[in-house]
Amino acid sequence: xxxxxxxxxxxxxxxxxxxxxxxxxxxxxxxxxxxxxxxxxxxxxxxxxxxxxxxxxxxxxxxxxxxxxxxxxxxxxxxxxxxxxxxxxxxxxxxxxxxxxxxxxxxxxxxxxxxxxxxxxxxxxxxxxxxxxxxxxxxxxx
Numbered sequence: 001x002x003x004x005x006x007x008x009x010x011x012x013x014x015x016x017x018x019x020x021x022x023x024x025x026x027x028x029x030x031x032x033x034x035x036x037x038x039x040x041x042x043x044x045x046x047x048x049x050x051x052x053x054x055x056x057x058x059x060x061x062x063x064x065x066x067x068x069x070x071x072x073x074x075x076x077x078x079x080x081x082x083x084x085x086x087x088x089x090x091x092x093x094x095x096x097x098x099x100x101x102x103x104x105x106x107x108x109x110x111x112x113x114x115x116x117x118x119x120x121x122x123x124x125x126x127x128x129x130x131x132x133x134x135x136x137x138x139x140x141x142x
Contacts, residue, residue: 003139005085007034009132010111018111019130021118021137024083025051030115033102034130034137038119042095044103045075047115052077057096087126087139 008020019034028051032041048057060074075096082089094116103113122128126139 001141003085003087003141004136005087005139007130007135007137009135012109012111019137020112020114021084025115026080031112032116032118033114034123035117036120036123036128038117040095040121041092041117041119042097042099043077043116044099044114045096046098046100047113048077048096050115051079060095084139087141092122 005021008022010018010020012018021032021034023030023032030051043051057075057077060076076093077096078091078093080091082092099114099116106113126141129138130136131138
Protein backbone atom coordinates (compact mmCIF):
# COMPACT_ATOMS: atom_id res chain seq x y z
CA UNK A 1 0.00 0.00 0.00
CA UNK A 2 1.34 3.45 -0.93
CA UNK A 3 0.86 6.65 1.01
CA UNK A 4 1.60 10.21 -0.13
CA UNK A 5 2.17 12.74 2.63
CA UNK A 6 2.59 16.46 2.11
CA UNK A 7 5.86 17.95 3.28
CA UNK A 8 7.11 21.49 3.68
CA UNK A 9 10.37 22.38 1.95
CA UNK A 10 12.11 25.47 3.29
CA UNK A 11 15.12 27.08 1.65
CA UNK A 12 17.43 27.99 4.54
CA UNK A 13 19.80 29.88 2.29
CA UNK A 14 20.35 29.82 -1.45
CA UNK A 15 19.97 26.21 -2.64
CA UNK A 16 20.11 24.72 0.88
CA UNK A 17 16.87 23.08 1.99
CA UNK A 18 15.28 21.39 4.98
CA UNK A 19 12.22 19.16 4.70
CA UNK A 20 9.51 19.06 7.36
CA UNK A 21 6.56 16.77 7.94
CA UNK A 22 3.56 17.17 10.25
CA UNK A 23 2.33 14.01 11.92
CA UNK A 24 0.33 12.95 14.97
CA UNK A 25 1.99 11.27 17.95
CA UNK A 26 -0.33 9.75 20.53
CA UNK A 27 -3.06 11.95 19.02
CA UNK A 28 -1.08 15.22 19.29
CA UNK A 29 0.28 17.39 16.48
CA UNK A 30 3.98 16.95 15.90
CA UNK A 31 6.50 18.55 13.51
CA UNK A 32 9.59 16.63 12.39
CA UNK A 33 12.59 17.36 10.23
CA UNK A 34 13.08 14.68 7.58
CA UNK A 35 16.75 13.65 7.64
CA UNK A 36 17.90 10.62 5.64
CA UNK A 37 21.37 11.09 7.13
CA UNK A 38 20.08 10.51 10.67
CA UNK A 39 20.46 6.84 11.51
CA UNK A 40 17.54 6.84 13.96
CA UNK A 41 14.38 8.80 14.54
CA UNK A 42 15.00 11.18 17.44
CA UNK A 43 12.75 13.32 19.62
CA UNK A 44 13.87 16.28 21.66
CA UNK A 45 14.32 15.45 25.35
CA UNK A 46 12.06 18.31 26.48
CA UNK A 47 9.47 18.36 23.70
CA UNK A 48 8.86 14.59 23.93
CA UNK A 49 7.10 15.25 27.23
CA UNK A 50 4.15 16.58 25.21
CA UNK A 51 3.61 13.00 24.00
CA UNK A 52 4.75 10.70 26.82
CA UNK A 53 5.32 10.77 30.56
CA UNK A 54 8.90 11.13 31.82
CA UNK A 55 8.77 7.70 33.50
CA UNK A 56 8.29 6.01 30.09
CA UNK A 57 11.70 7.25 28.90
CA UNK A 58 14.41 4.67 29.55
CA UNK A 59 18.21 4.74 29.44
CA UNK A 60 19.82 2.89 26.54
CA UNK A 61 23.16 1.09 26.48
CA UNK A 62 24.46 2.77 23.32
CA UNK A 63 25.91 6.24 22.87
CA UNK A 64 24.85 8.69 20.17
CA UNK A 65 26.83 10.67 17.66
CA UNK A 66 25.21 13.29 15.46
CA UNK A 67 23.07 16.41 15.57
CA UNK A 68 26.13 18.21 16.90
CA UNK A 69 26.33 15.74 19.78
CA UNK A 70 29.27 13.41 20.42
CA UNK A 71 29.23 10.43 22.78
CA UNK A 72 26.05 11.37 24.65
CA UNK A 73 23.96 8.87 26.58
CA UNK A 74 20.92 7.94 24.54
CA UNK A 75 17.52 7.43 26.03
CA UNK A 76 14.66 5.67 24.28
CA UNK A 77 10.90 5.63 24.48
CA UNK A 78 8.25 3.59 22.77
CA UNK A 79 5.57 5.84 21.28
CA UNK A 80 2.10 4.36 21.52
CA UNK A 81 1.08 5.44 18.03
CA UNK A 82 2.01 7.66 15.11
CA UNK A 83 -0.26 8.81 12.34
CA UNK A 84 1.45 10.00 9.18
CA UNK A 85 -1.15 10.90 6.60
CA UNK A 86 -3.39 7.81 6.53
CA UNK A 87 -0.57 5.54 7.71
CA UNK A 88 -1.05 4.38 11.31
CA UNK A 89 1.95 2.95 13.18
CA UNK A 90 1.75 1.34 16.61
CA UNK A 91 4.55 1.12 19.18
CA UNK A 92 7.52 2.77 17.51
CA UNK A 93 10.73 3.08 19.53
CA UNK A 94 12.59 6.37 19.12
CA UNK A 95 15.71 7.90 20.59
CA UNK A 96 15.45 10.83 22.99
CA UNK A 97 18.21 13.46 22.90
CA UNK A 98 18.46 17.19 23.58
CA UNK A 99 18.11 18.99 20.26
CA UNK A 100 17.16 22.43 21.57
CA UNK A 101 20.23 23.84 19.76
CA UNK A 102 18.55 22.96 16.44
CA UNK A 103 15.42 24.85 17.46
CA UNK A 104 17.52 27.80 18.62
CA UNK A 105 18.95 28.04 15.11
CA UNK A 106 15.51 27.69 13.55
CA UNK A 107 14.25 30.51 15.78
CA UNK A 108 16.99 32.79 14.44
CA UNK A 109 15.83 31.90 10.91
CA UNK A 110 12.13 32.38 11.77
CA UNK A 111 11.41 28.70 11.17
CA UNK A 112 8.85 26.85 13.27
CA UNK A 113 10.37 24.60 15.96
CA UNK A 114 10.54 20.84 15.51
CA UNK A 115 9.75 18.07 17.95
CA UNK A 116 12.32 15.74 16.46
CA UNK A 117 13.94 14.20 13.41
CA UNK A 118 12.44 11.49 11.20
CA UNK A 119 15.49 9.34 10.48
CA UNK A 120 16.59 6.65 8.08
CA UNK A 121 15.33 3.83 10.33
CA UNK A 122 11.79 4.96 9.46
CA UNK A 123 12.57 6.09 5.91
CA UNK A 124 14.13 2.72 5.01
CA UNK A 125 11.39 0.66 6.64
CA UNK A 126 8.71 2.44 4.63
CA UNK A 127 10.75 2.81 1.40
CA UNK A 128 10.44 6.60 1.48
CA UNK A 129 10.78 8.53 -1.75
CA UNK A 130 10.77 12.32 -1.71
CA UNK A 131 9.10 14.05 -4.65
CA UNK A 132 10.52 17.55 -4.38
CA UNK A 133 8.45 18.86 -7.30
CA UNK A 134 5.16 17.87 -5.66
CA UNK A 135 6.35 18.46 -2.06
CA UNK A 136 5.35 14.97 -0.92
CA UNK A 137 7.03 11.94 0.55
CA UNK A 138 5.79 8.59 -0.70
CA UNK A 139 5.78 5.72 1.79
CA UNK A 140 5.19 2.08 0.86
CA UNK A 141 4.09 -0.74 3.14
CA UNK A 142 4.97 -4.18 1.84
